[in-house]
Amino acid sequence: MHSYRLALDEPVSGAHLDELNRRVYYISEAITGFRLVPGDGDAVDAVEVTTGYPVDAEALGKKLRHVVDTEVRPQLPTPPKVLWRSATDRTPRAGTFDGLLADGVVHEIGPGQVALGAPALAALDALDGLLRDIIREEFEAHEYRYPTLLPITALHRSGYLSSFPQHMMFAARLDGDVDTYRAFAEEVGARDTIGDRVLHRCAPVDRCLPPTMCYHTFDQFAGSTLPDENTVVTARGGSFRHESRYHRTLERLSDFTIRETVFLGTAEFVREARDRFRRRAVELVEQLDLAGRVEVASDPFFAGAATAAQVSSQRLLELKHELHLDVGPGDSISIGSFNLHEKHFGDAFGIKGSDGATVYSACVGFGLERFTYAVLCQYGWDVADWPAPLAERCRTTPRPGKGKR
């Protein structure tokens, strides 16, 4: 293991620290661990990184300073803003993930990939059911089940590729030529590992794994005029984001499930719908007696020329709200987000409303594994201990193989 102290040009502090924390692993895959080095007060004036092999520390420091100077420090230092906080004194139990592993409720498959078994799986479906009840009661949503693979053109025209390149996961195939197939087959037959021998034989890379469901929805309506003034679409599906070394337990997966609802229509409708869904989600959290809060947030924009301005404007205009649930002492995860897009996607996908004007949009997404994990952290995994609205939906679920915690 090798350790390097990478100095910053100027100290970073306050709201900028979180923004620095969420970027370090994306600076280079060589980094296997890091620590922010405190200077005066709460300011940080260096990052100590560890790597598995010797690296050019000067080059690494230059990359870090470029990211800090262009993406972190120029952000407006908007203070944290909490919109709602639960009244419950429920506290999550430490060691939940280890307990779930030991009891066979979950299995780690790979980095950022976890298989769920009973009763976590029942909880996930039941929580999705409770969300679908809200969607049915409040909004006349059209429900779809989308194919997994998303045309890469959808992410290109949306701006995702240039805003979140660090999360991209492509679905490539071999170039369709018998010589390629023959050479590939011969080569992989003779090798134990194939990773570095695949990509140069792939073409075209025209599909990718969706980072969330709403891109399917925007692509579905691309170039169309919606017959109604306002339209609501909901879908649940596998979502994929490369998380580098930020993946953790069920809290941050690279392969997970999102229930997402998209609102298309007038500015007033999409804002009101976003806020109404947030209020109903808070009511659900109160009904389940879960500890958490709602706060203003921003998306993990990275490596783009406009990154700092995008983050700053999201926070200043409160375009993104997140519902956090507690998963440990002083530790919480965002299980849902409530987002306004203005006309960004309406313009990008050429979607018109019934009046012929470009639609406004909003979306509300829930990470179902995260929601489930927060419940398990706060209630354990004996269904009998779960809050009534959840337990009632899970009456027939089998108990985990190795008994009660």
Next chain:
Amino acid sequence: MTDDIAKIVRTFIGEHVRDTELGDDHDIFATGSVSSLFAVQLVMWVERTFDIAVHPTDLDIENFRTVNHVVRFVESRRAATPA
């Protein structure tokens, strides 16, 4: 003084508003008259133009929604700063 500030603010915002007549009480962010990125541009312009330090606690969109909001914010910050 207020009239001078209002004129400068009105001119700057007016150059960026689309599809609408700009009144001094017109909420430019609620109505989609400008893109969200303009909010950042506006904050930085206010700092630079009026030589005001915008503190983290000032970063509330209520200070920047309309021409009148911006004028009131500039005046309050100037009043709070010793000459």
